[in-house]
Amino acid sequence: MSKEVAELSFVNPDYLNTKNSLDKIGPGMCLAKWTQVTIHLQMGQTHSCHHPSTHHIPTTELKRNPSALHNTKHKKLRRKEMLEGKRPSECEYCWNVEDASEQFSDRVFKSNESWSKPYYEEIANLGWREDYNPKYVEVAFSNVCNFKCSYCGPSFSSKWVEESKKHGAYPTTERFNDLGPLIKEGKMPIHHKEHNPYVEAFWKWWPDLYRDLHTFRITGGEPLLSKDTWKILDYIIEEPNPNKNLNLAINSNLGIPDDLVDKFIEKIQRIEDEGRVNEFIIFTSVDGWGKQAEYIRHGLEFNRFWDNMNKILTKCPRVNVTIMSTFNALSVPSYYSLVNGVYQLKKDYTSTDRYWTSAVFLDTSYLRYPRHQTIQVLPKYWAEDIFHVAQYVDYLGIPKFDNRLVGYSDVEIQKIKRSYDWMKAFIPEQQLKKQRYNFGKYFKAHDERRNTDFCKTFPELGDFYKECLEIEL
Ligand code: SF4
Numbered sequence: 001m002s003k004e005v006a007e008l009s010f011v012n013p014d015y016l017n018t019k020n021s022l023d024k025i026g027p028g029m030c031l032a033k034w035t036q037v038t039i040h041l042q043m044g045q046t047h048s049c050h051h052p053s054t055h056h057i058p059t060t061e062l063k064r065n066p067s068a069l070h071n072t073k074h075k076k077l078r079r080k081e082m083l084e085g086k087r088p089s090e091c092e093y094c095w096n097v098e099d100a101s102e103q104f105s106d107r108v109f110k111s112n113e114s115w116s117k118p119y120y121e122e123i124a125n126l127g128w129r130e131d132y133n134p135k136y137v138e139v140a141f142s143n144v145c146n147f148k149c150s151y152c153g154p155s156f157s158s159k160w161v162e163e164s165k166k167h168g169a170y171p172t173t174e175r176f177n178d179l180g181p182l183i184k185e186g187k188m189p190i191h192h193k194e195h196n197p198y199v200e201a202f203w204k205w206w207p208d209l210y211r212d213l214h215t216f217r218i219t220g221g222e223p224l225l226s227k228d229t230w231k232i233l234d235y236i237i238e239e240p241n242p243n244k245n246l247n248l249a250i251n252s253n254l255g256i257p258d259d260l261v262d263k264f265i266e267k268i269q270r271i272e273d274e275g276r277v278n279e280f281i282i283f284t285s286v287d288g289w290g291k292q293a294e295y296i297r298h299g300l301e302f303n304r305f306w307d308n309m310n311k312i313l314t315k316c317p318r319v320n321v322t323i324m325s326t327f328n329a330l331s332v333p334s335y336y337s338l339v340n341g342v343y344q345l346k347k348d349y350t351s352t353d354r355y356w357t358s359a360v361f362l363d364t365s366y367l368r369y370p371r372h373q374t375i376q377v378l379p380k381y382w383a384e385d386i387f388h389v390a391q392y393v394d395y396l397g398i399p400k401f402d403n404r405l406v407g408y409s410d411v412e413i414q415k416i417k418r419s420y421d422w423m424k425a426f427i428p429e430q431q432l433k434k435q436r437y438n439f440g441k442y443f444k445a446h447d448e449r450r451n452t453d454f455c456k457t458f459p460e461l462g463d464f465y466k467e468c469l470e471i472e473l
Pocket of ligand 1: 030031033048091092093094107
């Protein structure tokens with residue numbers, strides 16, 4: 001960072017100090033390469049952080065050391081580069097940010113987190129060959145899932161594997177969800193009923209890992225359909241000396257059978273009542289309202305999903321729910337209703353007894369892939385609708401000048417505004433034409449394979465869809 005920028009008053013001094021400390025070791029130094037990991041046990045892949053592509057975990061390394069789920073030779077060599085003043089090419093996400101502007105990259109933000117910063121000295125004095133227990137861990141045990149959301153794929157959904165095996169790739173120019181490349185790259189998920197050496201290694205490592213964890217998040221697939229998720233909950237419940245600093249987060253589509261929802265609630269209550277974690281957050285997903293939301297996330301029964309959220313928030317008075325909303329072209333017509341629905345939940349359940357006062361957080365992130373389903377494919381006049389939703393969320397924001405706690409936070413508002421800005425970005429005409437062509441091809445095949453009806457479900461988008469079907473490349 002240039003001297004001029006360092007001197008500007010709006011530079012957060014905390015970030016600047018962290019950047020200076022990192023740069024003392026080298027311009028590529030980043031604590032997240034040690035402290036954070038996402039492990040896809042269903043595919044035997046790992047990465048630190050989540051920006052670089054995943055890489056394969058050799059089972060030979062696991063035999064000697066189960067922490068090779070994180071401390072692979074590949075990753076150790078990247079750490080060596082960082083400690084020797086180089087910038088690993090796999091971290092180009094950060095180098096692009098740093099080279100294109102004077103802004104801080106995630107290298108600084110992640111190294112400044114409470115799960116990284118306190119470990120600076122320890123890591124700086126560690127040799128690159130040493131194993132290191134991460135503090136922020138995300139794990140998927142399997143891809144078993146009862147949903148096959150329109151933008152998802154076989155790596156994360158067993159239902160998608162079944163469909164792709166039966167029907168092959170979708171007839172888009174990119175051959176959406178073709179199994180061929182996954183097979184070729186050795187990334188086909190291991191079936192959840194087969195022996196999985198990565199899961200076996202995880203359980204060998206877990207007792208040691210658990211002690212050091214700051215945050216542990218289980219993703220999937222649908223984690224509540226995986227026996228390993230239940231094993232984690234039972235471990236935490238039965239542990240005589242629990243890690244009370246742990247922030248536990250579990251993803252769920254909340255579309256699982258009722259008995260599993262009830263069992264989940266019981267486990268959360270035990271953990272909450274006995275103060276076995278620092279906080280417990282459930283991450284769930286919905287991208288629109290009613291039938292339109294059901295079309296986007298195939299397998300979702302909207303009313304049951306909403307009832308389950310209410311049930312959990314009623315019966316678990318401390319827990320928080322984050323709704324990860326993948327804002328895509330099909331979200332736009334009903335997003336206003338979703339914003340209203342979430343606001344009602346906030347009104348009903350916000351309480352200072354919860355780990356975080358606001359019971360529910362709407363985390364809107366616009367979809368980037370597959371490109372044919374992004375908001376950018378829509379005719380530009382739809383941007384007006386997104387603008388109105390953003391204005392409305394702003395109106396429902398937490399009041400700045402009184403003590404009421406209910407409402408949308410700045411982050412929730414900004415993320416919807418960001419979607420509006422992104423929608424308006426310029427796309428070359430040929431690219432847009434291809435994306436719209438693929439939109440038509442994809443949803444036509446979707447209706448044929450899944451017995452759905454696009455025009456009936458999205459009458460607002462019917463004319464646009466028909467125009468897409470007419471496009472020839
Ligand atoms: S340098 Fe950037 S991409 Fe690499 S691990 Fe750190 S935050 Fe992630």
